[in-house]
Amino acid sequence: MNKKTVTRARRDDTLSRERIIEAAIDLLDREGERGLTFQALSAQLATGPGAIYGHIANKADLLTAACDAIVARAVMAPLDGATPQAAIRAVALALFDAMDVHPWAGAALIQAGGKMPVVRILECIGRQISALDVPEPARWASACALVNYILGVSGQNAANAQLARSQGADRGKFLAAVANDWTQLDPALYPFTRSVAGQLREHDDREDFLAGVDLLLAGLVDQEVK
Structure with a gap:
C-alpha cells in the first residue's frame, strides 16, 4: 500500500x-x-x-438528513415547566428562526414528505396538543393545522429573504414601494388592502408569525372548553 x-x-x-x-x-x-x-x-x-x-445513499437522502439535523436542534430545545401553549410557541419560533438561517430547509421539508424531519415536528406539536386536552377526534386536524402553518409561513419567509438577498434588495425600500402601490388601489374594490398598507410598511415578520400561532392556539383552547 x-x-x-x-x-x-x-x-x-x-x-x-x-x-x-x-x-x-x-x-x-x-x-x-x-x-x-x-x-x-x-x-x-x-x-x-x-x-x-x-x-x-443519494442526494435526496443527504438533503433529508441535513434537514432532519436542523429540525432536531429546533424541536429538542429544553421546555421544562412550560405550558403547552408556551412550548408550541417556542418550537414554532425555533423552526421559524432555523429556516431563516438555513433557507434551503423549507423546501427540503416539503420534499421530505412523511419522513423523519416532518415526523419530529408532528410528534413535538402533537404531544403539546394532547397536553392541552384537545378532544381526541380533533387532535389530528389540530396538529396538521399548526404544522402546516409553521412550515408554510416559515418556508415562505425564508424563501422571500433568500430571494431578496440574491437580488440585493433592501427590505424596507421594497415594503415601502409595495405599500405605496396599495394606497393607490381603487378604494371601492380594495378597501381592506388600502387600510393595511401602513402596517405592511412597518410589520415585523417574526411578530406576525407568532400572532398567527396564537390565533390557532386560541382556537384550540376554545375547542377544548366547548
Missing part, C-alpha cells in the same frame, strides 16, 4: 454520517440546494465519493 492510499484510508476512517451531514449543511448554507453535489462534498471532506456513499 503506497503513501497516498494510506492517507486516503485514514481520512475515510474518520468519516462518519454525522460529519458528512454537517459538511452538507455548511455547503447548503453557502451554495443552496443546487450546490449540494457529491463532488463538491467530497472536495470539502477531502475524500472520495465512494466513502460518502457508504453512509448516504
Whole structure:
C-alpha cells in the first residue's frame, strides 16, 4: 500500500454520517440546494465519493438528513415547566428562526414528505396538543393545522429573504414601494388592502408569525372548553 492510499484510508476512517451531514449543511448554507453535489462534498471532506456513499445513499437522502439535523436542534430545545401553549410557541419560533438561517430547509421539508424531519415536528406539536386536552377526534386536524402553518409561513419567509438577498434588495425600500402601490388601489374594490398598507410598511415578520400561532392556539383552547 503506497503513501497516498494510506492517507486516503485514514481520512475515510474518520468519516462518519454525522460529519458528512454537517459538511452538507455548511455547503447548503453557502451554495443552496443546487450546490449540494457529491463532488463538491467530497472536495470539502477531502475524500472520495465512494466513502460518502457508504453512509448516504443519494442526494435526496443527504438533503433529508441535513434537514432532519436542523429540525432536531429546533424541536429538542429544553421546555421544562412550560405550558403547552408556551412550548408550541417556542418550537414554532425555533423552526421559524432555523429556516431563516438555513433557507434551503423549507423546501427540503416539503420534499421530505412523511419522513423523519416532518415526523419530529408532528410528534413535538402533537404531544403539546394532547397536553392541552384537545378532544381526541380533533387532535389530528389540530396538529396538521399548526404544522402546516409553521412550515408554510416559515418556508415562505425564508424563501422571500433568500430571494431578496440574491437580488440585493433592501427590505424596507421594497415594503415601502409595495405599500405605496396599495394606497393607490381603487378604494371601492380594495378597501381592506388600502387600510393595511401602513402596517405592511412597518410589520415585523417574526411578530406576525407568532400572532398567527396564537390565533390557532386560541382556537384550540376554545375547542377544548366547548
